[in-house]
Amino acid sequence: MNASEDGPDARNLARLIALSDGIFAIAMTLLVLDIHVTGDLDTAGFHRMLHELLPHIGAYALSFAILAGFWRDHRRILQLAHRVEGLSLRLELAGLGAIALLPFPTTLLSEYASRPLAVALYAATVIVIDLLQLAVLHTLRRERRTSGAGAYGVAEARSSGDRDIVTDLTVTVAVFGATVPIAFASPRAALWTWLALIPIKFALGRRARAHRQRGAH
Numbered sequence: 001m002n003a004s005e006d007g008p009d010a011r012n013l014a015r016l017i018a019l020s021d022g023i024f025a026i027a028m029t030l031l032v033l034d035i036h037v038t039g040d041l042d043t044a045g046f047h048r049m050l051h052e053l054l055p056h057i058g059a060y061a062l063s064f065a066i067l068a069g070f071w072r073d074h075r076r077i078l079q080l081a082h083r084v085e086g087l088s089l090r091l092e093l094a095g096l097g098a099i100a101l102l103p104f105p106t107t108l109l110s111e112y113a114s115r116p117l118a119v120a121l122y123a124a125t126v127i128v129i130d131l132l133q134l135a136v137l138h139t140l141r142r143e144r145r146t147s148g149a150g151a152y153g154v155a156e157a158r159s160s161g162d163r164d165i166v167t168d169l170t171v172t173v174a175v176f177g178a179t180v181p182i183a184f185a186s187p188r189a190a191l192w193t194w195l196a197l198i199p200i201k202f203a204l205g206r207r208a209r210a211h212r213q214r215g216a217h
Contacts, residue, residue, distance in 0.1 A: 124176075
């Protein structure tokens, strides 16, 4: 951050980070509410209940991983920011609203994973969150260029960090966007397509860490 630690920009940014962390934490916690077991079950009923919980556990794990990735990118976006106000603040709040909404399509996915519309709505929600994060980053970059904030070394590090975040978010948009039409042909195929993100995200994470290490030297 360019603002001093006790300056108004730094304080406002710290408040925004605290607010966003709280919203991410609540959204992640709400995901687990669909996972529960009723009491007084016999052996057969217990095993049946565990089998019925598998889609809920899968949807929980998927959404938790997605939210964790969004939280990581979101923190990196705000850490690269000088200030967040005006259009970037409105986009940021819209993105947090979409984050808070994710438990709803997660419940739809866990209950109706075989329904094309449920799968498509889940993918669409992830895409909206992604696009809003990209919009925040684009707006912040434009504001930085306009203000000319930052020394050359800082600006270069920010540019590298920006590219890593854009690549990460764009890949997610591409994969989930491709599965929206796939879902109406085969919901199961759309679900399996999402798994392609695991090796891709792993590779992107390694590249981003390498970039940060080079920037630190």
